[in-house]
Amino acid sequence: MKHKLLLPIFLFLSFIARSQEKILDARIWLDGRTMQDLVVAGLEADHGFYEPGVYFRSEFSSLELIRVKKAGFRIDTFETDVQARYLRENARRQPVRTVAAADRSQSPCEDFGSASAETPVNYTYGSMGGYYTYEEYLAILDDMHAKFPHLISERKPVHESLLTHEGRPQWFVRISDNPNTDETGEAEALYTAIHHAREPNSLTHLIYFMWHLLENYDRDPDLRYLLNQTELYFIPCLNPDGYIYNQTTNPDGGGFWRKNRRDNGDGTFGVDLNRNYGYNWGVGNGSSPTTSSEVYRGPAAFSEPETQMARAFIEAHNFEVVLNCHTSGNKMVHPWGYENSVPTPDFTTLAEWLTRESGYLHGSCWQTLGYLACGTSDDWMYGEKDRLAYTPETGTSFWPFIDQIDGNNKSMFQTNLSAAWYALGGAVIRHLPGASLNGNVLQAPFKVRQYEIGTAPVQISFEALSNNIASFAPVANLTIEDFESSSFVALINLSGTLQPGEEVRFVARAERQGQIHADTVVWEFQPSPYVVAVEDDLESGSGIWSPNTFWGATTEYAFSPGKSMTDSPNDVYTEMENFLITKDKVAIPPDATEARLRFFALWDIDPGLDWAQVLVKTDLNAVEEPLQGSLTTYNSNLAQYVYEGTHLYWEEECMDLGAYLGQKFYLIFSMISFSGNPDGRDGFYFDDLVLEYRTESGVHTIELHPECQVSAQPNPASGQTRLHWSGEQGVGHQLDIVDASGKILQQIALPEDSGAYTLQTAGWPAGVYWYRLYSDRGV
Numbered sequence: 001m002k003h004k005l006l007l008p009i010f011l012f013l014s015f016i017a018r019s020q021e022k023i024l025d026a027r028i029w030l031d032g033r034t035m036q037d038l039v040v041a042g043l044e045a046d047h048g049f050y051e052p053g054v055y056f057r058s059e060f061s062s063l064e065l066i067r068v069k070k071a072g073f074r075i076d077t078f079e080t081d082v083q084a085r086y087l088r089e090n091a092r093r094q095p096v097r098t099v100a101a102a103d104r105s106q107s108p109c110e111d112f113g114s115a116s117a118e119t120p121v122n123y124t125y126g127s128m129g130g131y132y133t134y135e136e137y138l139a140i141l142d143d144m145h146a147k148f149p150h151l152i153s154e155r156k157p158v159h160e161s162l163l164t165h166e167g168r169p170q171w172f173v174r175i176s177d178n179p180n181t182d183e184t185g186e187a188e189a190l191y192t193a194i195h196h197a198r199e200p201n202s203l204t205h206l207i208y209f210m211w212h213l214l215e216n217y218d219r220d221p222d223l224r225y226l227l228n229q230t231e232l233y234f235i236p237c238l239n240p241d242g243y244i245y246n247q248t249t250n251p252d253g254g255g256f257w258r259k260n261r262r263d264n265g266d267g268t269f270g271v272d273l274n275r276n277y278g279y280n281w282g283v284g285n286g287s288s289p290t291t292s293s294e295v296y297r298g299p300a301a302f303s304e305p306e307t308q309m310a311r312a313f314i315e316a317h318n319f320e321v322v323l324n325c326h327t328s329g330n331k332m333v334h335p336w337g338y339e340n341s342v343p344t345p346d347f348t349t350l351a352e353w354l355t356r357e358s359g360y361l362h363g364s365c366w367q368t369l370g371y372l373a374c375g376t377s378d379d380w381m382y383g384e385k386d387r388l389a390y391t392p393e394t395g396t397s398f399w400p401f402i403d404q405i406d407g408n409n410k411s412m413f414q415t416n417l418s419a420a421w422y423a424l425g426g427a428v429i430r431h432l433p434g435a436s437l438n439g440n441v442l443q444a445p446f447k448v449r450q451y452e453i454g455t456a457p458v459q460i461s462f463e464a465l466s467n468n469i470a471s472f473a474p475v476a477n478l479t480i481e482d483f484e485s486s487s488f489v490a491l492i493n494l495s496g497t498l499q500p501g502e503e504v505r506f507v508a509r510a511e512r513q514g515q516i517h518a519d520t521v522v523w524e525f526q527p528s529p530y531v532v533a534v535e536d537d538l539e540s541g542s543g544i545w546s547p548n549t550f551w552g553a554t555t556e557y558a559f560s561p562g563k564s565m566t567d568s569p570n571d572v573y574t575e576m577e578n579f580l581i582t583k584d585k586v587a588i589p590p591d592a593t594e595a596r597l598r599f600f601a602l603w604d605i606d607p608g609l610d611w612a613q614v615l616v617k618t619d620l621n622a623v624e625e626p627l628q629g630s631l632t633t634y635n636s637n638l639a640q641y642v643y644e645g646t647h648l649y650w651e652e653e654c655m656d657l658g659a660y661l662g663q664k665f666y667l668i669f670s671m672i673s674f675s676g677n678p679d680g681r682d683g684f685y686f687d688d689l690v691l692e693y694r695t696e697s698g699v700h701t702i703e704l705h706p707e708c709q710v711s712a713q714p715n716p717a718s719g720q721t722r723l724h725w726s727g728e729q730g731v732g733h734q735l736d737i738v739d740a741s742g743k744i745l746q747q748i749a750l751p752e753d754s755g756a757y758t759l760q761t762a763g764w765p766a767g768v769y770w771y772r773l774y775s776d777r778g779v
């Protein structure tokens with residue numbers, strides 16, 4: 001009975017103590033001291049805005065600010081009650097969702113790997129100021145599985161027996177083509193959020209990303225290829241006790257509890273889970289031994305069930321990359337945390353690519369925030385387990401307002417998606433639209449993008465799947481820089497004249513250091529739906545272009561052998577404003593439904609004051625209108641799309657001319673330099689230009705068929721082996737087993753889109769056997 005009476009009183013006191021601790025928005029001046037001095041004085045400095053050597057601004061508890069003031073720091077306070085401000089402001093604001101400006105599948109220009117700006121259809125706002133309550137979060141995982149059972153597993157506990165201090169499991173899900181199986185050999189990536197309880201926007205951007213994957217698998221062949229060959233794991237809420245604590249104290253959002261909910265036995269609660277991992281745990285001043293500190297490291301390395309569960313999960317998998325998502329600061333932090341150094345340049349190389357759209361500042365804790373942190377998730381994951389682990393810090397506050405959530409979700413989208421491509425690795429090959437027949441030679445353009453650090457030759461090979469192919473012209477090995485791409489045109493010699501409707505089928509493979517990616521191409525011969533309005537391979541030099549003092553044809557580089565066109569054929573470019581303009585106007589007839597400009601380009605242009613563009617103008621005195629293409633970038637000073645910086649590989653550009661249907665205009669290439677070109681750069685090159693249009697009746701002639709996947713376990717096998725396959729939805733499949741001489745040993749009809757089949761191999765002689773998965777639309 002005594003206990004029953006004591007308990008409520010204790011809880012009441014604890015609530016009073018908690019409610020007195022106000023959260024303030026403040027700037028702390030460093031005045032010649034360092035961030036490390038701030039951390040030693042008792043501050044949590046993981047998240048916030050750091051002006052190196054000058055100040056640190058974030059949201060702090062009154063207790064933290066008292067400590068810092070005692071240590072002699074000057075403080076400006078912008079808001080004395082961040083939680084009240086949050087509730088007041090948030091109530092005035094509305095949720096936001098963005099829809100795509102146009103359906104990309106309708107565009108005649110498509111690129112691969114490009115991100116969608118559209119908020120997923122299934123993405124919802126939660127009831128906690130726009131964020132999800134814990135129950136809402138679990139319901140979303142269940143809803144994902146109910147709607148997409150073939151792509152996402154049921155949620156399962158991260159650990160089979162361990163639970164948090166308050167008795168909860170952590171939950172994980174797997175997104176892949178066979179989500180209920182851990183398929184051997186598939187590349188793995190891990191995404192976590194909510195190490196820190198008060199960072200709910202890190203949870204929402206993962207949910208946003210997950211919905212995007214699920215909703216777009218069927219319609220996006222690149223995404224399908226990616227998910228067919230990778231397993232993406234998500235632990236979106238690593239610290240459920242802390243998260244629920246915030247939800248309990250602040251049901252409308254704005255709760256500022258950071259740590260887990262360990263009872264420290266001295267009236268304080270919580271361990272900072274991101275100081276509890278066991279690599280250089282507790283060294284130096286990178287964490288605190290004080291139980292009341294926001295960066296309390298716990299009584300021992302891995303003392304907390306939450307980090308123990310995460311440790312076991314990491315040890316049971318082979319993650320190529322891990323994103324441990326936090327808020328805030330618009331940064332991406334990586335090892336080391338415990339000392340001022342970066343363990344491998346790979347961290348920087350990958351970080352540059354992962355943050356190329358968000359523009360997040362990236363570096364070690366010291367580089368980005370000017371202090372040290374020990375016992376972090378990333379240090380342990382890399383230091384002990386050799387995983388490239390990153391901590392993205394999204395947004396500008398712990399509780400961004402409801403109308404900022406969507407933008408923050410998007411800011412992480414490309415990072416999240418690129419991490420999955422990096423996990424897949426290798427050089428991914430994909431055909432581009434625009435294959436054409438030249439006599440008995442099929443010319444099929446391809447693009448290869450390398451999701452790998454370090455240059456190594458990429459070997460291109462082909463395999464005929466239809467017997468109308470006589471041979472493939474060999475393709476020289478490609479050498480591609482980190483995360484760059486390269487294009488080439490495959491020349492396929494056909495054995496005879498094609499009949500309308502006849503298909504040419506083949507597989508193109510890109511092998512890099514033993515890793516192979518493949519693309520199955522089925523090209524159906526039909527008279528081209530596109531009508532060529534202008535075509536120039538630049539072999540005749542000025543050809544269709546007005547005479548020009550600067551621009552000219554060159555043999556220095558060329559996409560198709562011979563010549564290309566460049567702004568400075570004899571030297572590097574100089575300070576100039578120079579336009580290459582067609583002699584005559586180009587006309588797109590009024591009955592055209594689509595028009596596009598295609599050419600191959602490479603460039604090296606000072607990104608400061610110099611740029612190249614493609615422009616049109618309807619009359620010589622009219623204003624030039626710049627075109628946007630799949631390779632242009634937005635220059636915010638000009639507020640226009642341009643080519644600038646370095647792009648030293650030929651790549652096909654495609655520009656939608658849908659705005660000019662029924663019009664006549666001059667086509668212009670411009671090269672503008674105000675810098676004087678101090679680095680001696682070489683300017684802009686283009687080759688193989690085609691301006692074409694189509695009318696309503698046209699049909700696309702080249703189609704990508706979803707890659708069919710087969711894997712065998714065990715392999716090699718004796719007695720029996722189990723084949724797992726996944727193919728195209730709603731299409732029948734057949735599996736052939738072929739011996740080394742090409743003889744078909746067995747044919748198996750597969751009724752489902754995906755599944756497993758046990759193959760009896762006991763009677764077979766030892767040797768190498770091939771399997772081939774057919775659908776009625778591809779192999």
Ligand SMILES: [Zn+2]
Binds near residue numbers: 195196199326327328
């Ligand atoms: Zn955090």
